[in-house]
Amino acid sequence: MTAEATIAERTYTIGELAAISGLSVHALRWYEAQGLFPRDIPRTPGGQRIFGDEAVRWLALLNRLRDSAMPVADMARYSQLVRAGEGNEADRIALMESHARYLDAQIEELIASREVIRDKIIFYRRAVASRT
Amino acid sequence: MTAEATIAERTYTIGELAAISGLSVHALRWYEAQGLFPRDIPRTPGGQRIFGDEAVRWLALLNRLRDSAMPVADMARYSQLVRAGEGNEADRIALMESHARYLDAQIEELIASREVIRDKIIFYRRAVASRT
């Protein structure tokens, strides 16, 4: 009896997972086709997908990556590394460090942009105010 | 003699402006078609565009807005407000404040994402280290 076997896992239909993850049913199927899941999704005898809590957690991570502008291709690459199992941590680290560097640069740039926008707002406020 | 008339302004061909702004020649023509310039671009008798320093400065601003993910439609709306002249500062402020709020949220989210990424990296580094 392995540790995994002791974990009672809820299951979800694709519609339920869509509601939880915020992705559309279509998007979930498309994600699977793009190789964005680190495990094969089991099916009912009739062919319908059965997702588990692991998928819920994985999608939370994917959402983070996507919302921070990681391309789907990179998410797919990462998923495939996880799928391949232990031993490729160096590759995973490289991928994540690359994204972290992108995020650092992006954050800096957005902060600079916010400054510019703020200055514009101040400028227009003054323009309005000076028109007694 | 107005103040403007005293400003000696350099002119630029579309190719020069492309080099300066980092946009392609195609993109600049497309920007004009999208209404992203707050003034009509003058032409030579032969029909070629003549840009001035004002266009250079305007594109620097547009680049900031675009790089901070403002949709072209919003940049067009802003350009049209500037084109319309003084008196619509409230609209300009509303547009910029909306974008500023978006930026604030985006910056927060990217910082949170960076944390998640950093944790992943740390986790993988440990996994590598523990495999003596």
Next chain:
DNA sequence: CTAAGTTCTAGAGTTCACTCTAGGTCAAGG
């Protein structure tokens, strides 16, 4: 058992922000 609501696949369609093509016209150096 049946009807309604989900889910299935394969593939076409959409949106955004360009990018590229075709078939010319213009401008500047020699």
Next chain:
DNA sequence: CCTTGACCTAGAGTGAACTCTAGAACTTAG
């Protein structure tokens, strides 16, 4: 002049990330 490189317009094409469609199969409440 003439050539060559830059520029013109209109419109088609691209890549990313979905979104939607059609027609069929599955599932479940009654």
